[in-house]
Amino acid sequence: MKDILDAIQSGTATSADYAALPLPESYRAVTVHKDETEMFTGLTTRDKDPRKSLHVDEVPLPELGPGEALVAVMASSVNYNSVWTSIFEPLSTFGFLERYGRLSELTKRHDLPYHIIGSDLAGVVLRTGPGVNSWKPGDEVVAHCLSVELESSDGHNDTMLDPEQRIWGFETNFGGLAEIALVKSNQLMPKPGHLSWEEAAAPGLVNSTAYRQLVSRNGAQMKQGDNVLIWGASGGLGSYATQFALAGGANPICVVSSPAKAEICRSMGAEAIIDRTAEDYKFWKDEHNQDPKEWKRFGKRIRELTGGEDVDIVFEHPGRETFGASVYVTRKGGTIVTCASTSGYNHEYDNRYLWMSLKRIIGSHFANYREAWEANRLIAKGKIHPTLSKVYSLEETGQAAYDVHRNLHQGKVGVLCLAPEEGLGVRNPEMRARHVDAINRFRNI
C-alpha cells in the first residue's frame, strides 16, 4: 500500500508505473458484520450508535471482473445511506448482498459475512478489467454510486430504471470507505482538478441526487423564478439543492434548524430562510394526528418571505414529519419531489389539497449515468462547490456517521482513506484560487 501511496504522491508516476505496481492481498475497510445485525434490537432509532456497529477491518482484495476497476481511494465521504446500514434500518443491507449474489457467478463475490460500505470516492485507478478502454491505471477519478447491469431494455432510456439497479456501497459490497474500492468502470468520472481529494469525494452522491430531483427533466424541471422550498437546506442534499436553485435563477426558501445553519444559507446567497426550531412548527399533534393549522402557519411564513407567493417545488426528504405540510404549501399545479423519508416512510397528507389543486408528487432516486456526469461537470467547472465541513480519519468513520445520524454536522462530512492529510491532490491551483472562499464556506462551522 505504501508503494501505491508513494506513486500517487510523486505526481510523476506513469500509467505503466501504476500497472507494474503489485497489488496488496488485503486492505483496510469500514465494515458492518453480518453476525451483528441484531445488535440494536429493542433500541430506538436515535439510540442505535454507528460507533458500535462500524468496524475497520483488514479485508481480502476482491477479484477484478470484466468492465470493472480497482481504485486506490484517497478520500471518501459519509452519506446517510451508510448511517442506515450502520443501524440496520429499514433493513439489514446483507439481504441486498445475498440477492445480488444470486445473480451470477461474478456477483457472488458481493455476498460476504461483512459489508464494506461507502458510496463516494476520490482516488486513482489501479487496475481495469477486460473490456475497459476509457480508463487506465493512474487516472485520477471520482466515482458515482449507480451500479447497473444494463441487460434489460428497461434501463436504456434512463439507467435508474434498470431492474438490476443498485447503489454501490449500500446494495453492493466493496464500497468507498476503504483504502481500495471495486467499481464498474462506467461509475468513473474525472476528478475535478481544483479540488483536494476530500473535497472531490464530498459532492458525488448528494450532488447527483439533488441534480436529478430538482434540475433534470426526470425530476422537478426547476426553471428561472421558481420558488423552491428546500428542507434541510444546509445538509447533505440541501446544500446542493440550494446551490442549484441559486445558480438556476430560482428563489430558494431554505428551511434549517439553527441560526448557524441559517447563516450558512445566507452566505450561499439565499435570502428567504426559515429556522424551524425558532418558529417551533408542530405539524403532528400526536403520533397519529397532524395539525393543519400548523401547515397554514408555515404557509403564511413562506408567503411573507416570497411577497405572497406559494412554492412551485418542494425538495422533500424528511418524510413523515414534513410531508403533509409540504403537500399543503405547494402552489396549484406545483410539484413535491421526494427522494427519502428520514423521519419515517409512511407518509400522510390530505389528498384533497393534491388533487383539487392539481399538484404532483414525483419520486426520485439518485441519478442516471448522464445526470451524475452532468452534476460532476458542474463541480469541475466551479459552478457548484463542495460543502465539506469536517474531515475524519478512516478509523473515526463511526464517529463521523454518528455525527450525521444525530444531525450534529453541516453540509458533508469527509473521510481520509489513503490520503495522509487534508489538502492534497489539487492539480489546478489557479482555478482553486478563484473559488477558494466558496469551496471553504462550510469548513469548521
Ligand SMILES: C/C=C/C(=O)SCCNC(=O)CCNC(=O)[C@H](O)C(C)(C)COP(=O)(O)OP(=O)(O)OC[C@H]1O[C@@H](n2cnc3c(N)ncnc32)[C@H](O)[C@@H]1OP(=O)(O)O
Ligand atoms: C443514493 C442514496 C440513497 C439513499 O440514501 S435512499 C435511503 C436508504 N434506502 C432505503 O431506506 C431503502 C431500503 N430498501 C428497502 O426498504 C427495500 O429494498 C424496498 C422497500 C425498497 C423494497 O423491498 P423488497 O422487499 O425488495 O421489495 P418487494 O417488492 O416488497 O419484494 C420483492 C418481491 O416482491 C415481488 N414483487 C414486486 N412487485 C410486485 C407486485 N407489483 N406484485 C407482486 N409481487 C411483486 C418481487 O418480484 C420480489 O419477488 P421475489 O422475492 O420472489 O424475487
Ligand SMILES: NC(=O)C1=CN([C@@H]2O[C@H](COP(=O)(O)OP(=O)(O)OC[C@H]3O[C@@H](n4cnc5c(N)ncnc54)[C@H](OP(=O)(O)O)[C@@H]3O)[C@@H](O)[C@H]2O)C=CC1
Ligand atoms: N434516494 C436517494 O437517492 C437519496 C436519498 N437520501 C436520503 O435523504 C435523506 C437526507 O440525506 P442528507 O441530506 O444527505 O442528510 P443530512 O442529514 O446531511 O441532511 C438532512 C437535513 O434534513 C433536515 N431534517 C432532518 N430531519 C428532519 C425533520 N424531521 N424535519 C425537518 N427537517 C429535517 C436536517 O436539517 P435541519 O436540522 O437544518 O433542518 C438535516 O440536516 C436521508 O434519509 C438519505 O438516506 C440521500 C441521498 C440520496
